[in-house]
Amino acid sequence: MRPARLTPFQPGDRITLKKPHPCGGREWTVYRIGADIGLKCLTCGRRFLLARRELERRMKSREPGTVEEGNGPAAEGPPPANPESR
Numbered sequence: 001m002r003p004a005r006l007t008p009f010q011p012g013d014r015i016t017l018k019k020p021h022p023c024g025g026r027e028w029t030v031y032r033i034g035a036d037i038g039l040k041c042l043t044c045g046r047r048f049l050l051a052r053r054e055l056e057r058r059m060k061s062r063e064p065g066t067v068e069e070g071n072g073p074a075a076e077g078p079p080p081a082n083p084e085s086r
């Protein structure tokens with residue numbers, strides 16, 4: 001079960017915003033996750049950071065990106081070494 005309120009953004013996700021970018025594009029890809037979400041315009045390549053809450057408000061839809069390219073085999077489950085007490 002995951003909390004319905006938090007969108008689990010992942011790098012590579014494809015985001016469609018309600019309002020188009022000045023360049024005319026409405027599709028964005030997530031390139032960075034943190035306190036703010038880094039978005040890159042797929043049309044003009046412009047990048048910017050948006051607070052997670054702001055993004056959720058402006059977002060129209062989201063498609064999970066395929067995390068194939070990059071780090072070889074997709075690992076299932078969390079890494080075993082996870083020190084919780086810190």
Ligand SMILES: [Zn+2]
Pocket residue numbers: 021022023024025041042043044045046
């Ligand atoms: Zn753009």
